[in-house]
Amino acid sequence: MTLQELPKVGPKTVEYLKKLGINTMEDLVTYYPYRYEFMKISNLNNVSNGEKVILNGVIESNVQITYFKKRMNRLNFRFQTQNRLLYVTIFNRHFLKPHLVLGKEITVIGKLDVKHNQIVASDILLTPLEKEETLGIYHTTDGIKTRQLKTFIDEALKQNLVLDDYIPASIRAHYGFIDKQEAIYELHHPTHKNKLKQALLRTKYEELFVYMLKMNVLKAHKHHEKGIARSFDDKAIQKFIDNLPFSLTKDQLHAIGVIQQDLEKPYVMNRLLQGDVGSGKTVVSMVSMYINYLSGYQSALMAPTEILALQHYENIKDFMKDESVRVALLTGSMKKSEKQKIYQALEDGTIDIIVGTHALISDGVTMKNLGLVITDEQHRFGVGQRSKLKEKGQSPDILYMSATPIPRTYALTIYGDMDVSSIHTMPQGRLPVLTCIKKKSEMKDVLTMVYEELKKGHQAYVVAPLIEDGEGSNLENVEVLEKNFNKAFGKVFRIASLHGKMKDEEKERIMNDFKDNKIQILISTTVIEVGVDVKNATMMVIFDAYRFGLSQLHQLRGRVGRNQEQSYCILISDLEVERLNVLTKTTDGFKVSEEDFKLRGSGDLFGLRQSGDLTFKVANIKQDFNILLRAKEDSSDYLKSDDFKQYADTHIHSLVDSIYHLD
Numbered sequence: 001m002t003l004q005e006l007p008k009v010g011p012k013t014v015e016y017l018k019k020l021g022i023n024t025m026e027d028l029v030t031y032y033p034y035r036y037e038f039m040k041i042s043n044l045n046n047v048s049n050g051e052k053v054i055l056n057g058v059i060e061s062n063v064q065i066t067y068f069k070k071r072m073n074r075l076n077f078r079f080q081t082q083n084r085l086l087y088v089t090i091f092n093r094h095f096l097k098p099h100l101v102l103g104k105e106i107t108v109i110g111k112l113d114v115k116h117n118q119i120v121a122s123d124i125l126l127t128p129l130e131k132e133e134t135l136g137i138y139h140t141t142d143g144i145k146t147r148q149l150k151t152f153i154d155e156a157l158k159q160n161l162v163l164d165d166y167i168p169a170s171i172r173a174h175y176g177f178i179d180k181q182e183a184i185y186e187l188h189h190p191t192h193k194n195k196l197k198q199a200l201l202r203t204k205y206e207e208l209f210v211y212m213l214k215m216n217v218l219k220a221h222k223h224h225e226k227g228i229a230r231s232f233d234d235k236a237i238q239k240f241i242d243n244l245p246f247s248l249t250k251d252q253l254h255a256i257g258v259i260q261q262d263l264e265k266p267y268v269m270n271r272l273l274q275g276d277v278g279s280g281k282t283v284v285s286m287v288s289m290y291i292n293y294l295s296g297y298q299s300a301l302m303a304p305t306e307i308l309a310l311q312h313y314e315n316i317k318d319f320m321k322d323e324s325v326r327v328a329l330l331t332g333s334m335k336k337s338e339k340q341k342i343y344q345a346l347e348d349g350t351i352d353i354i355v356g357t358h359a360l361i362s363d364g365v366t367m368k369n370l371g372l373v374i375t376d377e378q379h380r381f382g383v384g385q386r387s388k389l390k391e392k393g394q395s396p397d398i399l400y401m402s403a404t405p406i407p408r409t410y411a412l413t414i415y416g417d418m419d420v421s422s423i424h425t426m427p428q429g430r431l432p433v434l435t436c437i438k439k440k441s442e443m444k445d446v447l448t449m450v451y452e453e454l455k456k457g458h459q460a461y462v463v464a465p466l467i468e469d470g471e472g473s474n475l476e477n478v479e480v481l482e483k484n485f486n487k488a489f490g491k492v493f494r495i496a497s498l499h500g501k502m503k504d505e506e507k508e509r510i511m512n513d514f515k516d517n518k519i520q521i522l523i524s525t526t527v528i529e530v531g532v533d534v535k536n537a538t539m540m541v542i543f544d545a546y547r548f549g550l551s552q553l554h555q556l557r558g559r560v561g562r563n564q565e566q567s568y569c570i571l572i573s574d575l576e577v578e579r580l581n582v583l584t585k586t587t588d589g590f591k592v593s594e595e596d597f598k599l600r601g602s603g604d605l606f607g608l609r610q611s612g613d614l615t616f617k618v619a620n621i622k623q624d625f626n627i628l629l630r631a632k633e634d635s636s637d638y639l640k641s642d643d644f645k646q647y648a649d650t651h652i653h654s655l656v657d658s659i660y661h662l663d
């Protein structure tokens with residue numbers, strides 16, 4: 001059965017459901033509440049003035065509706081509850097009027113005003129609550145009301161879909177987990193606190209078990225996969241390092257050392273290199289590519305955007321200028337004839353290092369002897385994209401780079417299938433970015449601080465959460481900010497904006513103008529988050545900073561502080577100041593992510609949502625870390641047991657498929 005066959009679901013609703021990630025009936029029944037609210041009917045004798053109440057009762061009068069101001073309205077009626085007569089007022093629910101008929105039993109939720117014998121209601125439930133009830137709260141989107149969503153889910157539940165249970169029977173029995181169908185029903189319609197707990201536990205466990213099983217399969221696979229055993233001239237590598245315009249940090253040298261060992265071994269390298277923005281990962285990748293070149297193989301470096309690919313290309317060319325390494329760029333916006341030339345050269349082997357975007361994985365690309373694959377900002381790519389690049393070679397070595405570093409204990413579990421190298425230290429001479437939080441009312445201060453930097457000939461980034469005025473939203477947007485900054489600075493400085501709705505060429509042009517200091521203030525959405533390197537920029541202003549995750553803000557902040565001068569980051573927010581304060585106290589990305597770990601769900605933290613690697617419906621890697629550890633152990637035992645083969649056969653479509661296509 002498809003979604004569209006459900007009652008009251010038309011093509012439009014199907015589109016809205018898609019936005020929520022719901023594409024199939026299975027998605028719908030597993031679209032769980034993101035939190036639960038425990039409701040208990042109040043005892044009027046125990047509530048005092050101004051307290052919240054939840055009351056069941058009967059409507060004792062006709063409903064009166066009053067319209068006022070432009071679009072405001074108020075409903076009033078008398079309400080008989082617990083042997084008292086109260087007056088209920090609720091604002092802007094005119095659409096409820098037809099349902100609120102004399103004599104109907106309802107639940108009123110609101111605040112008690114003892115003096116006026118009145119309840120100002122925040123909500124009215126047309127189906128009265130049980131004495132105690134736990135209500136699931138769902139994320140929804142414009143176009144679908146929570147009530148509709150719940151109806152769709154209920155309709156889907158009625159179909160009694162039987163979903164595969166990925167927890168093996170032996171483990172299910174061992175923990176006494178409840179049945180999967182039962183758990184799903186309980187998650188949508190909690191009947192009892194304890195049962196809900198059990199349902200959550202088994203669902204979390206299932207997600208984490210499947211995840212760890214994949215990890216363990218990959219890990220077992222890893223140590224057997226034959227790769228390229230290289231030999232090369234150590235002295236040449238040392239010389240290359242000595243010739244770099246700076247001396248490498250201890251962590252950079254260490255990472256290069258391990259990668260060198262990996263490349264010598266006859267097994268495929270599968271390594272994650274993590275470190276803050278600006279910690280110098282690119283140089284490490286460059287030395288790796290040089291080693292690969294010395295041993296006679298081609299390297300490919302894939303970046304998520306054209307801007308970034310171009311930047312890498314220019315850097316690498318610059319660093320390699322004394323060598324006979326042939327470096328080329330391949331991006332989607334290049335002319336067809338240019339692309340053809342590159343394709344040819346890659347096939348002939350006349351290119352040693354190819355830097356590019358997704359264009360690298362297009363079908364036209366054939367590599368003569370690809371030996372090393374590097375993906376920058378690895379989480380920006382889907383699993384499929386990464387493995388496609390790998391398939392351009394014969395068991396090439398893989399290096400992933402991530403600028404969202406996470407503490408080692410977590411990394412080892414979460415990236416269990418990879419080896420992890422971390423760069424903790426920043427290159428010498430960098431001053432930590434000074435970060436402060438300002439209120440919206442302190443805009444004058446902010447502008448003064450921006451002006452101080454511009455006066456020195458430096459440049460500034462300004463970031464806002466929205467592109468244009470969102471209806472009814474009081475969040476700052478790029479359009480309005482561009483106007484306002486023009487008013488303030490337009491006579492002296494050039495201001496431009498950049499956002500995701502622009503064409504790639506336009507974005508690139510503006511980015512290049514900013515690099516060349518033809519633009520002094522760049523106003524944008526978070527499109528600049530990824531890797532851009534403009535050394536002369538020393539000021540980062542982020543509006544409505546509370547809208548972003550700590551790790552994301554930290555990434556944005558990493559755009560500045562790239563030269564010897566003092567750089568600044570101003571977070572503008574009236575809300576969540578305490579959370580944001582973490583950033584004023586540390587510039588260590590590992591610490592920031594640890595905090596983020598405590599405060600938010602894992603998806604946001606890793607920025608991994610797009611990739612599909614780490615999307616859990618109910619599990620949260622930090623909060624449920626103990627379940628994860630349990631699942632890790634269980635899955636590795638299970639993998640060795642006789643049952644595994646049959647399990648793999650049963651779940652061949654979903655699980656094993658994804659296992660063998662994951663990298």
Ligand code: ADP
Pocket residue numbers: 246247248249252275276277278279280281282283403427428531533
């Ligand atoms: P990442 O990729 O980790 O964000 P990059 O490799 O782009 O960081 O490095 C940021 C900047 O610092 C680059 O301009 C790079 O040339 C420079 N850099 C890298 N390592 C060092 C070092 N050891 N000393 C001084 N500058 C360095």
Ligand code: MG
Pocket residue numbers: 278281282376403531
């Ligand atoms: Mg980088």
